[in-house]
Amino acid sequence: MLKTVIPFGPQHPVLPEPLHLKLTVEDEVITEAIPALGFVHRGLEMLANIRDFKQMTQVVERVCGICSMIHAMCYCQGIEAIMGIEVPRRATFLRTIWSELNRMHSHLLWLGLFADSFGFESLFMQLWKIREKVLDLNEATAGNRIIVSVNVIGGVRRDLAPEQISWMLAELAEVEQEINRLGSTLLTDYTVKKRTAGKGVITKDKAFELGLAGPTLRASGVCQDMRMLGYAAFDQLDFEPVVETGGDCYARSKVRFREVLQSIDLIRQALSRIDQSEIRTKVKGRPQGETVCRVEQPRGELFYYIKADGTKNLERLRIRTPTFANIPALLSILPGMWLSDVPVAVLSIDPCISCTER
């Protein structure tokens, strides 16, 4: 059989960001997939040697637009751990609320793109319509729709008024109702299942061996979610990770769909348990020491290694994003697939390339 090499990306209708895959095919079946990166690499980690450690909060927010809030939260938690800063209880709840709003709009964005990848345009539009409501919640509470920029070292820079809390609860009820209305289509529709069920299967052992993260890992039956660490206010909320066992593209979409509903539940819990206190602790001095901080991004485990030597600049800032961990999954699932299934399989890991390349 004649082998053909087909370039997939970096510009491709289903890819929101530039990822290049060199696909070797025999007939129309993939035999090898080699990823190529570097189209949006910005060297942001090195800015830690130029910007001071407080300015870096704004820099890490811009590693990726979709996950910006959680990047900043992870970074601030790391610096707070090094400096021994105790964040006010209210601030931890506010961080939890905004991080779950972040997860909701990221998952809704992905669910829409996923529907688009197998040609279900109306589902794509309905999901993004719901996402607009979540972005409105961000705008009303934080002043911005995507890069909310609420985190500072020592707490948060914005607070919620009591009337905003009741308004948020009403909005979330509407969002929940609309998501549930689409649930039957997304999870039981013949077309969706035909294009996703049984495609790109990653077994539990394989997922663990490849070091996968987030919904991609949990869809293969591994119960691992960084929120189990209890950072921010997660230790004060009732939380159980969403786990599926199918390991295929369908299971990965099911995990993300269920996580949107879970986020609504977590926000409701946080809003009911938030108390009145300060939202920010004053920060004095400079960090000295090293730490590792991990949080759960929409795409999975976000890892920050921070090393500080007591000067205003950090000695080293290392960021490992979940997509970086999930790219080896593509090398595992693509061989043996039909070329027509590649867009669905690639999107199923929810690739975020600006995160990956930093």
Place this chain on the structure above:
Amino acid sequence: MRDEVISVDPDNLVGAVAKIKVEGYRFVTLSCMQGDENMVVVLYHFDKDLVLKHLRVSVPADRALPSITPVYFAAFLVENEIQDLFGLRFSGLAVDYERTLYLEGDVKVTPFCRYTVAKMNADKAKMLSASADLPGTGGS
């Protein structure tokens, strides 16, 4: 760091990583940084039940570290990234991009490290040199 950090000699690295895998740890990532003088420090991070374990390896910048991809295949991407950004070489890499994961093939500097010796594969250098001489490619 609050987690366990074990210092390992480069020669014993792969054995130590294999032992960690047998203990049931998941590979997380590597962190690379400049050490004292001409040294590069690499931290290997592993996770088991949400608890991290780290291996710390110091190696001269011009010496290759053994790749851990025979043990954890997933490490190929981050090892290639370190090759690109720090110039530190990994021997036995399962998928070796020859410093072209992020960089163009003719780049010899190491963007994240000021003193690393970056060496290009001789065959690749020859190929790049030949392609630069082709008409229309901007070569002489």
